Amino acid sequence: MIVALVFVGAAVGAALRYVTARLVRRTFPFPWATFAVNVVGSFVLGCVAGASPELRALVGAGLCGGLTTYSTFSFETLRLTELGRHGQAFANVAAGLTAGLAAAALGYALSR
Template identity: 40%
Template sequence: MIAVGVALAGSLGAVVRFVVDSALRARSASSLPWPTVLINVVGSLLLGLLTGAVLFHDAPAAMLTIAGVGFCGGFTTFSTTSVDSVRLIVARRYGAACAIVLGTLATGLAAAGVGLAVAAV
């Protein structure tokens, strides 16, 4: 039953990502993939909150599996960050590609830490 929940939550996360990404890109004239970075950071924050709820507040582990692995896994996307970075490299925008990769990693880790810290309170 948990596997079905993960699959459904993952599907929902992917749809939400697509809708949010499309809406953000429609409002931005930037050639940089900021919507992807923002989505990954928000997903990392949510995963930190969910993990903290399980670790510090006895929330059911199945919630973390379904919402964390499923929804957050479908919502965030390392593969899109990779494709966006390769596109920047092909366009010879090496600094922007490095900034996107390193910025996504750093802000994603920080957001997950913030979520975990908030949940610990």
């Protein structure tokens, strides 16, 4: 049962990430779509950290796992560096990590 919940959540999360990337990419040259899904996913994961195992599987591992993307974050940062946009690469890392941790902490605090 838990595996099915992860599967369903991941399908929804991956679809949301794809839609976000399609919508945001048309407007901004900076990797805002990846930044946004990672921060939102961190917040949601913080919110469900103390929930039931079933909800953590569906929303935490599934939805947040499908929505967020560390590999794309890493690739986009590397790509910015290759393009000589070192300031943007640094900002992507600093803002992504800071905002992600803050969002997870906020979600956790609000769910208590």
